[in-house]
Amino acid sequence: MRRTTLLLAFLLPLVLSGCATDATPASPPPYPLPDTPATEPLDSLTGKVLLQGRMNHKGVRVTIGEQPPVSTRSDGSYGPIRSVPLGEHAIRATMPGYLSAAGVATVDRSLQAYEMPAITLLAGDLNGDEAVDLFDLVLLSTLRGNLEASSLHADLNADGAVGLADLVLVGNNLGETGPMSYE
Ligand SMILES: [Ca+2]
Ligand SMILES: [Ca+2]
Numbered sequence: 540m541r542r543t544t545l546l547l548a549f550l551l552p553l554v555l556s557g558c559a560t561d562a563t564p565a566s567p568p569p570y571p572l573p574d575t576p577a578t579e580p581l582d583s584l585t586g587k588v589l590l591q592g593r594m595n596h597k598g599v600r601v602t603i604g605e606q607p608p609v610s611t612r613s614d615g616s617y618g619p620i621r622s623v624p625l626g627e628h629a630i631r632a633t634m635p636g637y638l639s640a641a642g643v644a645t646v647d648r649s650l651q652a653y654e655m656p657a658i659t660l661l662a663g664d665l666n667g668d669e670a671v672d673l674f675d676l677v678l679l680s681t682l683r684g685n686l687e688a689s690s691l692h693a694d695l696n697a698d699g700a701v702g703l704a705d706l707v708l709v710g711n712n713l714g715e716t717g718p719m720s721y722e
Pocket of ligand 2: 693694695696697698699700701704705
């Protein structure tokens, strides 16, 4: 028993030193590590929404899944929206006076960034029922020349007046319905 213990005491340092010379501390583990944990959220989601008949596309409200809504800048861009969880998310773009747009953003772990396709909202849904029809045309006629704050959504081309140009936009879109879908 004592002999065995002595032998071990003698051999152990040799064995350990042998191991130490074989092992390289900086060597990678012998199995591949996943690039991203499956629950890692998307870092950046961006997109663009344009407003028919306008040069300035500011103020479109964009909601993605459960994220807080964001607003478009004057060039129509929005985002980046950070920390979007993996999975499918409903996306919706709304603007008073315009048909809305709806789609789905599918975020998977292979993505570092996601860009929604650009979409142009059609003008003329003044009463917000997702249809451009005679009711909107009549409503616009009654608001013509009126620049109360409550009627500003009828100034579709945002030129500061409710007038003929806005009437033309509604007329051209008669029969269109929303929500418009992303291709
Ligand atoms: Ca309508
Ligand atoms: Ca106008």
